[in-house]
Amino acid sequence: MPSNETDKALHARTRAIRAGRADNQNALAPILWATSTFTAASVAEARDLAVDTHSTRFYTRYGNPTVKAFEDAVADLEGTESARAFASGMGALSAIVLGLCSSGDHIVAQRQLYGGTQLLLQTACPRFGIEVTFVDGTEPGAFAEAVIAGRTMLVIAESPANPRLDVIDLAALGAIEGPMTVLDSTFATPLGQRPAEFGVDLVVHSATKAIAGHNDATIGVVAGSEELLEWLWNYAVLHGAVASPFDAMNALRGIRTLAVRLRQQTDTAAALADALAGHRAVEAVYYPGLASHPQHELAAGQMDLAGGLVTFDLKGGYEAGRAFTEEVRVVQFATSLGGPESLVTHPASTTHVSLMPAELETLCIGQGTVRFSAGLEHTDDVVADVVRALDRIDPSAR
Numbered sequence: 001m002p003s004n005e006t007d008k009a010l011h012a013r014t015r016a017i018r019a020g021r022a023d024n025q026n027a028l029a030p031i032l033w034a035t036s037t038f039t040a041a042s043v044a045e046a047r048d049l050a051v052d053t054h055s056t057r058f059y060t061r062y063g064n065p066t067v068k069a070f071e072d073a074v075a076d077l078e079g080t081e082s083a084r085a086f087a088s089g090m091g092a093l094s095a096i097v098l099g100l101c102s103s104g105d106h107i108v109a110q111r112q113l114y115g116g117t118q119l120l121l122q123t124a125c126p127r128f129g130i131e132v133t134f135v136d137g138t139e140p141g142a143f144a145e146a147v148i149a150g151r152t153m154l155v156i157a158e159s160p161a162n163p164r165l166d167v168i169d170l171a172a173l174g175a176i177e178g179p180m181t182v183l184d185s186t187f188a189t190p191l192g193q194r195p196a197e198f199g200v201d202l203v204v205h206s207a208t209k210a211i212a213g214h215n216d217a218t219i220g221v222v223a224g225s226e227e228l229l230e231w232l233w234n235y236a237v238l239h240g241a242v243a244s245p246f247d248a249m250n251a252l253r254g255i256r257t258l259a260v261r262l263r264q265q266t267d268t269a270a271a272l273a274d275a276l277a278g279h280r281a282v283e284a285v286y287y288p289g290l291a292s293h294p295q296h297e298l299a300a301g302q303m304d305l306a307g308g309l310v311t312f313d314l315k316g317g318y319e320a321g322r323a324f325t326e327e328v329r330v331v332q333f334a335t336s337l338g339g340p341e342s343l344v345t346h347p348a349s350t351t352h353v354s355l356m357p358a359e360l361e362t363l364c365i366g367q368g369t370v371r372f373s374a375g376l377e378h379t380d381d382v383v384a385d386v387v388r389a390l391d392r393i394d395p396s397a398r
């Protein structure tokens with residue numbers, strides 16, 4: 001079989017190697033089409049290219065062969081007709097919200113969301129006359145009950161969700177009739193869960209994270225039906241937050257190794273979750289792979305892997321959170337996830353810093369809450385470093 005054909009019967013990790021090669025000529029690695037524009041042989045040809053929503057050789061804001069290769073690979077792994085890349089995860093989310101909603105429309109959104117998404121919905125939407133109702137996404141039926149027939153345009157969810165890894169029932173989300181359903185699946189990656197199989201209309205990723213996987217690309221992507229993505233494209237070319245070919249090349253390279261990276265990161269996260277659960281400095285641990293996680297069964301039923309993120313609450317509030325994140329040595333303190341380096345972040349000071357204290361409380365984000373993202377170091381070194389840092393900050397250990 002030629003390498004530019006993918007086969008739905010192959011395992012996802014095999015398809016991750018083969019996808020996105022349709023326009024690769026005989027190059028094995030992705031070709032970087034750095035050009036911003038393309039020559040046309042005639043006015044008639046230029047006109048055709050300018051109105052073709054799939055044009056990859058007109059002008060890079062409209063489409064680009066390197067970006068298209070990445071989009072094809074994501075669509076293949078998500079099992080959707082199409083995908084579109086954006087300049088970042090937020091570029092993708094804002095294109096969905098502003099490209100698909102108009103003044104007077106209504107959105108139902110999960111309360112537990114990445115802080116940037118929440119701010120988009122809380123601050124930009126009201127300015128454009130778009131009303132947003134936030135619900136607890138873990139409460140059965142909450143999304144469907146908040147839908148206003150004829151007015152709700154989008155239902156937006158994230159699973160596992162920032163920062164406490166709440167898991168949303170994808171089948172219930174996909175079954176909602178009327179509005180378009182959107183799932184930010186960044187934490188799961190396309191190899192951890194496939195929301196489209198549950199009927200979710202649009203699947204979003206901050207590919208900046210595990211998909212690109214090396215902390216060297218800022219890029220977002222939306223996967224869904226051809227029809228919905230054409231709508232998005234019409235707005236996206238005006239909005240202009242399109243993916244750079246360089247980032248798309250790195251993100252496609254990331255897809256090739258995603259399976260092994262995700263496996264390793266999941267192993268480390270699972271080992272760390274176990275170690276944290278028994279440590280006296282830790283108040284609570286949130287990891288979908290732990291039997292104590294409130295949606296553990298749900299996660300096991302809809303996710304292939306529990307993933308590389310673990311969130312935990314430290315006893316001792318802000319001072320404990322600060323001391324711990326400044327104490328780790330193998331693990332580094334930075335705001336992102338899914339890369340080769342194990343990272344910790346302090347959500348109350350970083351990803352969710354713009355939220356009011358009451359909002360942080362509603363989301364159960366404490367001053368002692370820490371989010372950990374497993375990297376690719378040896379699991380034992382990572383767990384030992386975290387336990388050492390916890391021992392250092394735990395007053396009862398001194």
Ligand SMILES: Cc1ncc(COP(=O)(O)O)c(C=O)c1O
Binds near residue numbers: 089158162207220
């Ligand atoms: C779940 C989730 N969605 C979206 C985003 C935004 O992605 P980006 O930083 O690529 O704009 C983030 C960023 O941390 C995220 O964690």
